[in-house]
Each structure stands twice: as C-alpha cells, then as structure tokens.
Amino acid sequence: MKVTVIGAGAVGATCADNIARKELASEVVLLDIKEGVAEGKAIDMMQTAALLGFDTKIKGVTNDYAATANSDVVVITSGMPRKPGMTREELIGVNAGIVKSVTENILKYSAEPIIIVVSNPMDTMNYLTYKTSGLPKNKVIGMGGALDSARFRYYLSQELKCSPADLNAVVIGGHGDTTMIPLIKHATWGSKPVVDFLSEEQQKKIVADTMVGGATLTKLIGTSAWYAPGAGTAAMVESILRDEKKLISCGVYLEGEYGQQDISLVVPVVLGRNGWEQIVELDLSEEEKAAFQKSADAVRTMNDVLKTL
Ligand SMILES: NC(=O)C1=CN([C@@H]2O[C@H](COP(=O)(O)OP(=O)(O)OC[C@H]3O[C@@H](n4cnc5c(N)ncnc54)[C@H](O)[C@@H]3O)[C@@H](O)[C@H]2O)C=CC1
Numbered sequence: 243m244k245v246t247v248i249g250a251g252a253v254g255a256t257c258a259d260n261i262a263r264k265e266l267a268s269e270v271v272l273l274d275i276k277e278g279v280a281e282g283k284a285i286d287m288m289q290t291a292a293l294l295g296f297d298t299k300i301k302g303v304t305n306d307y308a309a310t311a312n313s314d315v316v317v318i319t320s321g322m323p324r325k326p327g328m329t330r331e332e333l334i335g336v337n338a339g340i341v342k343s344v345t346e347n348i349l350k351y352s353a354e355p356i357i358i359v360v361s362n363p364m365d366t367m368n369y370l371t372y373k374t375s376g377l378p379k380n381k382v383i384g385m386g387g388a389l390d391s392a393r394f395r396y397y398l399s400q401e402l403k404c405s406p407a408d409l410n411a412v413v414i415g416g417h418g419d420t421t422m423i424p425l426i427k428h429a430t431w432g433s434k435p436v437v438d439f440l441s442e443e444q445q446k447k448i449v450a451d452t453m454v455g456g457a458t459l460t461k462l463i464g465t466s467a468w469y470a471p472g473a474g475t476a477a478m479v480e481s482i483l484r485d486e487k488k489l490i491s492c493g494v495y496l497e498g499e500y501g502q503q504d505i506s507l508v509v510p511v512v513l514g515r516n517g518w519e520q521i522v523e524l525d526l527s528e529e530e531k532a533a534f535q536k537s538a539d540a541v542r543t544m545n546d547v548l549k550t551l
C-alpha cells in the first residue's frame with residue numbers, strides 16, 4: 243500500500259511518522275513545495291527505523307508529483323496554519339488555491355485515490371476537493387471530527403477522572419470554533435451517559451473547551467497543533483487501509499443525510515477500504531438539529547466565498 247502526504251510541515255510530517263511507526267503502508271511519499279524540507283524530514287524519520295523497528299519506506303520529494311504515482315491514499319495538509327487570534331476561516335484565501343492545485347496534480351498520477359483533506363478551513367477545503375477532483379463522494383474525506391472527538395474525550399476524561407479510552411463521545415457539525423457540536427447528551431462512559439456524572443456547569447465547560455480546543459493550543463504554541471491532528475489523520479488512514487470499518491466522525495459530502503444537500507460536514511461514518519462506506523444518522527434532539535443547521539449555514543457561507551476567489 244502506498245500513502246502520499248502533501249505538505250511536510252508540522253501535521254504532514256507527524257502524520258507520516260505515525261503511519262510509518264504503525265507500518266500502515268509499505269511506502270509513504272512526503273511532498274512539499276519548499277526545496278529539501280520533505281527530503282530532510284523523510285531521512286530523519288527513516289533514521290528512526292533502526293531504533294523503532296519499522297519497515298515502511300518514507301521518501302521525501304520537492305513538488306515531484308510523479309513520485310506520488312498510484313497512491314492508495316493521499317493526505318492533503320499543505321497550506322497555512324492559523325496564528326493566535328485568527329479563525330480557521332481566515333485561511334481560505336491562501337489555502338483554497340493551494341488545495342485546488344494540489345488536488346489537480348495528485349490526479350495526474352493516481353487515478354482514483356482516497357483523499358483525506360486536513361488543510362483549513364477543512365469543511366470548505368473538503369468540499370472544494372470533492373468538486374475539483376470529480377472523485378466518487380466516498381473517496382473524499384475531511385479530517386476534523388476524529389481530532390475534535392479525541393479532544394472531547396480528553397476534556398471529558400479530565401473532568402470524570404477516567405480513561406479517555408473508556409469514553410464514547412462524538413463531535414459533529416463543522417470543524418470550526420463556533421460550528422462544531424460536541425454531542426454531550428449522547429456521550430457514554432462504559433454504557434452510562436456521562437451527563438449522569440456531570441453538573442450542568444461541568445457539561446457546559448467541557449463542550450466550550452472542546453469547541454475552542456484548536457484555538458487554545460494555537461494561543462499556547464503560536465501556531466496550530468500537530469500531534470493529535472497527525473494521529474487523528476493516521477487513525478483514518480489505518481481504518482481505511484486495514485479495512486477496520488471504524489466509526490469515525492469525518493467530513494463527507496452530504497446528499498440528504500442529516501437534512502443537508504451539496505455541503506461537506508462532519509458526521510459519523512464507517513471508514514474502510516472503499517473510503518467512507520456508510521453514514522450513520524444519529525437520533526438528534528430538536529436542539530441538536532438546530533445547531534447542525536446553524537453550522538451548515540455558516541459552512542455554506544464559507545463555501546460561497548470560493549466563488550469569489
Ligand atoms: N483539519 C484539522 O483538524 C487540522 C487542520 N490543520 C491545518 O493543516 C494545515 C497544515 O498545518 P501545519 O502542518 O501546522 O502547517 P505548516 O506550515 O507546518 O505546514 C504546511 C506545509 O505546507 C507546505 N505547502 C504550502 N503550499 C504547498 C503546496 N502548494 N504544495 C505542497 N506543499 C505546500 C508548506 O511548505 C509547509 O511545509 C493548515 O491549514 C492547518 O490549519 C492543522 C491541524 C488540524
């Protein structure tokens with residue numbers, strides 16, 4: 243199996259590292275536009291192979307798309323990250339052009355890869371990739387929900403003083419500070435609803451902390467996060483390449499599901515060798531449905547911005 247990661251920055255390199263350590267693919271190609279960066283990081287990672295004992299071959303290239311030929315999965319992380327005080331949406335002007343040209347280049351060498359879109363604003367970049375690529379909708383998948391759900395489990399585990407591994411908790415909606423919807427009423431610890439253990443105040447804080455999880459880290463670090471984003475993306479690659487059929491919140495193109503059309507939003511999907519194989523429709527309350535509609539309206543406004551670029 244071959245995976246290409248476009249963008250050898252913080253998220254792309256971390257994702258490639260996770261894929262190699264877990265030997266999810268025999269070959270990983272890391273591509274960046276900056277001369278030498280992907281080559282250097284690939285060699286650095288390959289020099290951990292003797293220490294960590296993996297056999298995946300990582301190759302770095304500068305803008306050489308021929309090296310990406312016949313990839314099974316392509317991860318797009320190329321583009322600008324936000325700085326403290328910015329929203330993800332403010333990146334659209336720079337990142338839309340990058341994501342569009344990268345998608346076109348990928349398809350010159352790989353006929354029908356599964357593309358995972360990470361670049362922000364993710365919901366709109368995933369929509370753009372779907373529209374640009376002409377790929378079947380199940381092969382264009384946005385990464386955001388895997389990360390946001392992991393953050394949700396982290397904040398829940400801190401408050402409940404339990405292992406995040408024992409929590410089932412899902413974020414849907416958009417991958418934005420105000421568009422993501424941590425479904426706290428659906429979250430369980432073991433099979434017990436977490437709300438049975440948390441005050442209203444605790445619940446509100448967990449939801450709010452999850453929603454601004456990315457912004458909090460951007461403020462602390464000075465650029466956006468990469469360890470959990472890299473791991474979240476690799477978890478999606480794993481479920482796809484190993485055909486695990488894991489239920490993971492992902493950005494997918496909706497055609498009627500959750501009452502939405504012609505938009506990419508984050509919902510729980512089954513991820514397997516064919517990409518996303520099934521959308522799972524949760525039983526949402528009226529309040530949750532209204533929040534989903536509000537997120538859809540905001541994401542649609544961003545998608546409309548694409549027409550002006
Ligand atoms: N969806 C999500 O959950 C997350 C999304 N992100 C987004 O991922 C993107 C990358 O973030 P970082 O890795 O932290 O940024 P970074 O700045 O460390 O890396 C981005 C890389 O993209 C490269 N690049 C730029 N234009 C390119 C092109 N045309 N072709 C190939 N490579 C190109 C740059 O040279 C740079 O090495 C950002 O847009 C960020 O907002 C980051 C974390 C989570």
Ligand SMILES: O=C([O-])CC(=O)C(=O)O
Nearest residue numbers: 324330456457460466467
């Ligand atoms: O916060 C950002 O800009 C990067 C991102 O999407 C995240 O870490 O959730």
